[in-house]
Amino acid sequence: MTDKKLSGAGLRGQSAGETALSTVGKSGSGLTYRGYDVKDLAENVSFEEVAYLILYGELPNVEQLAAYRQKLKGLRGLPQALKEVLERIPANAHPMDVMRTGCSMLGNLEPEKDFSEQYDVADRMLGAFTSIICYWYRFSHDGVRIDTETDDEQIGSHFLHLLHGKKPSPLFARVVDVSLILYAEHEFNASTFTARVCASTLSDMFSCITGAIGSLRGPLHGGANEAAMELIQNMRDEDDARATLLGKLERKEKIMGFGHAIYRESDPRNAIIKGWSEKLSKEVGDERLYKVSVACEELMWKEKKLFCNADFFHASAYHYMGIPTKLFTPIFVCSRLTGWAAHVMEQRANNRIIRPSADYVGVAPREVPPIEQR
Numbered sequence: 001m002t003d004k005k006l007s008g009a010g011l012r013g014q015s016a017g018e019t020a021l022s023t024v025g026k027s028g029s030g031l032t033y034r035g036y037d038v039k040d041l042a043e044n045v046s047f048e049e050v051a052y053l054i055l056y057g058e059l060p061n062v063e064q065l066a067a068y069r070q071k072l073k074g075l076r077g078l079p080q081a082l083k084e085v086l087e088r089i090p091a092n093a094h095p096m097d098v099m100r101t102g103c104s105m106l107g108n109l110e111p112e113k114d115f116s117e118q119y120d121v122a123d124r125m126l127g128a129f130t131s132i133i134c135y136w137y138r139f140s141h142d143g144v145r146i147d148t149e150t151d152d153e154q155i156g157s158h159f160l161h162l163l164h165g166k167k168p169s170p171l172f173a174r175v176v177d178v179s180l181i182l183y184a185e186h187e188f189n190a191s192t193f194t195a196r197v198c199a200s201t202l203s204d205m206f207s208c209i210t211g212a213i214g215s216l217r218g219p220l221h222g223g224a225n226e227a228a229m230e231l232i233q234n235m236r237d238e239d240d241a242r243a244t245l246l247g248k249l250e251r252k253e254k255i256m257g258f259g260h261a262i263y264r265e266s267d268p269r270n271a272i273i274k275g276w277s278e279k280l281s282k283e284v285g286d287e288r289l290y291k292v293s294v295a296c297e298e299l300m301w302k303e304k305k306l307f308c309n310a311d312f313f314h315a316s317a318y319h320y321m322g323i324p325t326k327l328f329t330p331i332f333v334c335s336r337l338t339g340w341a342a343h344v345m346e347q348r349a350n351n352r353i354i355r356p357s358a359d360y361v362g363v364a365p366r367e368v369p370p371i372e373q374r
């Protein structure tokens with residue numbers, strides 16, 4: 001893969017620091033976490049192994065993985081005061097706002113008092129975030145106070161278990177697991193950069209992650225998986241998909257789930273989640289969403305040379321598993337948390353406050369007129 005020619009606004013193409021966590025769009029494998037190709041990881045390991053790799057530096061061995069899963073399992077419970085806050089958030093709130101508040105409230109109740117606690121704080125969030133979103137969702141939508149302390153071995157299964165009130169099928173459990181792997185880390189994307197800017201002021205981990213959640217929420221970033229679902233849900237068939245997109249392109253509208261700031265020809269995560277979406281479509285016996293998604297992919301490449309990013313086929317995959325659209329981006333949070341936290345740690349380990357300059361384009365210096373002359 002050749003490097004994309006980058007210029008202009010949005011700090012595009014400018015290095016804003018060093019990282020040992022991942023490479024994005026470099027020649028060859030496309031996306032690596034600490035040197036491992038994401039495809040290799042998605043085929044061979046679980047999300048907890050990836051989280052351990054990203055946070056602690058190496059893949060765990062058998063004992064380390066068992067201990068890590070045990071630790072995370074023990075961190076799924078929510079303090080009473082946090083549950084009370086979640087119960088007060090209305091059902092029509094955006095779940096990303098719930099995540100932001102949930103993270104922030106946890107930071108009030110269990111603050112990071114010292115940077116020496118940063119690993120435990122990251123693990124606590126990893127244990128608690130799926131509980132936070134599902135506790136709020138089930139209370140506000142179904143009127144039930146769920147017990148968030150399940151015995152599921154994995155974070156993805158824990159999420160589906162809480163959401164649906166029953167253990168997921170092995171296929172669903174694996175797809176959520178792969179999805180969490182794919183979303184875990186992505187160099188200096190907007191939300192991660194937000195976290196690093198916050199970390200550079202020597203702020204606490206909860207503040208860094210709360211800010212990152214806010215950045216991920218937007219439709220140009222993590223919110224694109226929800227926007228992609230809204231786009232495809234009403235497409236009747238492939239012809240309708242093509243006609244809809246041609247109309248949008250004609251009107252110069254952006255098509256969510258397509259394009260990327262760094263990748264030039266493809267997003268390596270797309271082929272992986274697309275494969276799982278196809279499998280799911282066969283499993284649930286409803287191929288419409290998958291087929292219209294493929295039609296969109298083909299048309300966008302033909303017309304604009306734009307390719308699906310990680311978000312596009314996540315829409316159909318999540319939908320096939322019975323996940324409500326508004327919970328799509330919170331799942332991204334539960335995964336990217338690992339990358340964010342590791343970047344915060346990396347920033348802290350070699351810190352200088354991030355404070356760029358601006359080119360002034362305002363009015364020339366002038367005197368303050370008295371109020372009656374304004």
Ligand SMILES: CC(=O)SCCNC(=O)CCNC(=O)[C@H](O)C(C)(C)COP(=O)(O)OP(=O)(O)OC[C@H]1O[C@@H](n2cnc3c(N)ncnc32)[C@H](O)[C@@H]1OP(=O)(O)O
Binds near residue numbers: 224253255260306309
């Ligand atoms: C997990 C993630 O966060 S992945 C990103 C998720 N976001 C989306 O899917 C939102 C839709 N995509 C986009 O808005 C953009 O492609 C971004 C934000 C991802 C990247 O933005 P940029 O780096 O500025 O895009 P880039 O420089 O490649 O754009 C080149 C041209 O393609 C156009 N373009 C890019 N993406 C799209 C799109 N999805 N639909 C229509 N046109 C597009 C741009 O408008 C631009 O056109 P112009 O030169 O006439 O202004």
Ligand SMILES: O=C([O-])CC(=O)C(=O)O
Binds near residue numbers: 185188
């Ligand atoms: O890198 C980006 O700009 C966006 C992205 O794909 C991600 O954060 O996963």
